[in-house]
Amino acid sequence: MALWGGRFSEDTGKNVQDFTESISYDRRLYKHDIMGSKAHAAMLGAAGIIPQESAHAIREQLDKILLRIEAGDFTFTPELEDIHMHIESALIEALGDEGARVHTARSRNDQINLDIRLYLRDEIRIICDAVKALQTALVSKAAAYPRTIMPGFTHLQHAQPVLFAHHLLAYVEMFERDLGRLEDARKRINVLPLGSGAIAGTTLPIDREFVRKELDFPAMSRNSMDAVADRDFSCELLSALAIFAMHISRLSEDLILWMSQEFSFMVFSDAYCTGSSLMPQKKNPDIAEISRGKTGRVYGDLVALLTLCKGLPLTYNRDLQEDKEPLFDAIDTVLGILSVYPGMIDGMKLNEKAMLDAASDPGLIATDVAEALVRKGVPFRHAHHKVGALVRYAQDAGKALDQVTLEEMKSVFPEADESMLALFSPERSVAARDVFGGTGYDQVASQITYWKKQLELN
Numbered sequence: 094m095a096l097w098g099g100r101f102s103e104d105t106g107k108n109v110q111d112f113t114e115s116i117s118y119d120r121r122l123y124k125h126d127i128m129g130s131k132a133h134a135a136m137l138g139a140a141g142i143i144p145q146e147s148a149h150a151i152r153e154q155l156d157k158i159l160l161r162i163e164a165g166d167f168t169f170t171p172e173l174e175d176i177h178m179h180i181e182s183a184l185i186e187a188l189g190d191e192g193a194r195v196h197t198a199r200s201r202n203d204q205i206n207l208d209i210r211l212y213l214r215d216e217i218r219i220i221c222d223a224v225k226a227l228q229t230a231l232v233s234k235a236a237a238y239p240r241t242i243m244p245g246f247t248h249l250q251h252a253q254p255v256l257f258a259h260h261l262l263a264y265v266e267m268f269e270r271d272l273g274r275l276e277d278a279r280k281r282i283n284v285l286p287l288g289s290g291a292i293a294g295t296t297l298p299i300d301r302e303f304v305r306k307e308l309d310f311p312a313m314s315r316n317s318m319d320a321v322a323d324r325d326f327s328c329e330l331l332s333a334l335a336i337f338a339m340h341i342s343r344l345s346e347d348l349i350l351w352m353s354q355e356f357s358f359m360v361f362s363d364a365y366c367t368g369s370s371l372m373p374q375k376k377n378p379d380i381a382e383i384s385r386g387k388t389g390r391v392y393g394d395l396v397a398l399l400t401l402c403k404g405l406p407l408t409y410n411r412d413l414q415e416d417k418e419p420l421f422d423a424i425d426t427v428l429g430i431l432s433v434y435p436g437m438i439d440g441m442k443l444n445e446k447a448m449l450d451a452a453s454d455p456g457l458i459a460t461d462v463a464e465a466l467v468r469k470g471v472p473f474r475h476a477h478h479k480v481g482a483l484v485r486y487a488q489d490a491g492k493a494l495d496q497v498t499l500e501e502m503k504s505v506f507p508e509a510d511e512s513m514l515a516l517f518s519p520e521r522s523v524a525a526r527d528v529f530g531g532t533g534y535d536q537v538a539s540q541i542t543y544w545k546k547q548l549e550l551n
């Protein structure tokens with residue numbers, strides 16, 4: 094008979110057990126379940142709710158159970174439903190009545206909420222460290238190519254020359270915001286729910302402050318009904334992971350384009366590509382592609398959880414057991430991406446000539462010419478129009494923009510002078526964008542210095 098079986102006269106069948114179990118996936122919470130139970134038992138003993146000796150015995154036994162689980166010497170079975178029941182049953186098996194005291198003034202409803210929070214607190218640390226490692230790889234790559242010029246794109250059309258380093262640092266910024274979102278989610282995860290009981294608290298004189306300190310929570314839940322029903326914190330973490338995955342997917346798309354024959358801006362090292370079973374010449378950017386693909390999966394996890402929660406009346410409903418698989422899947426997926434991505438970035442080799450050639454399209458300098466007219470007092474909208482007319486003139490004349498002579502230029506706008514012909518250099522264009530946040534050499538160099546300091550590189 095199950096631990097909750099007092100009012101039941103029939104056991105559940107195997108099909109019911111298989112359908113309702115969560116041990117197949119919530120077993121990964123064992124360490125945090127034990128941590129929570131140890132703190133709870135210590136509190137019960139200190140508050141005189143159970144004998145101190147029982148509290149000691151429970152805590153000692155929980156340590157042993159932890160070692161057994163870690164040694165692979167522990168049997169998991171659908172009959173015992175979930176991780177909470179497994180550990181409580183093992184306690185009772187070892188200690189008898191003393192073990193049967195651990196679940197005093199506690200419900201699985203506040204217990205599971207606690208376990209997830211403790212688990213996520215640790216996972217967020219791991220994810221943040223991995224995101225920082227990715228930022229480090231990007232900053233190091235930017236620092237290795239501080240003066241490499243490439244075309245910048247809008248609408249995937251040539252826009253203006255930019256530094257490759259500037260492009261990479263754009264992603265470093267995105268990942269920094271992701272870290273901020275993860276830290277922010279962590280604040281609301283870091284709240285103690287234990288003591289809420291099944292829904293309404295407990296009639297026993299528990300000491301929640303004791304448990305709060307023991308488990309190092311800066312805050313505790315103020316409303317027991319909210320606490321047992323709340324999964325906002327998981328939704329928030331999944332949102333942060335979904336946005337992170339979106340950034341990864343955009344970076345992947347850039348990299349995939351750059352490695353295509355049409356761009357030929359760079360290649361990944363062989364160790365981070367795979368071949369085709371049919372076409373011998375192929376070297377494919379699979380890691381970037383799979384990462385882009387996995388982004389959809391992380392979105393799916395977020396949508397699954399939001400949908401799971403949306404129709405639930407207060408408070409706990411068993412539906413909430415379904416929160417864990419999407420949560421774990423998103424974490425595993427993101428950590429999987431982060432386990433390969435930094436190495437892939439490290440191994441990138443640029444074709445600087447192809448990048449510069451592409452950036453030497455004189456059309457990329459059109460804005461620079463318009464801004465030169467602005468310096469001569471022409472209102473920008475007029476300047477834009479004049480240079481537009483020059484672009485059309487060149488096109489009609491079958492010439493590249495930088496092949497137009499001074500006389501021809503003057504025929505389109507009389508303000509033209511010799512210095513405007515000299516603008517057609519991507520290096521000059523980049524150097525001239527010496528504004529904070531711009532792609533100028535000095536600006537990007539100081540951004541690289543900033544990030545190296547942030548990330549404590551060399």
Ligand code: ARG
Pocket residue numbers: 115119175201202205411413414415
């Ligand atoms: N396995 C359950 C879950 O993950 C634990 C809480 C179950 N509570 C209950 N009253 N059946 O949500």
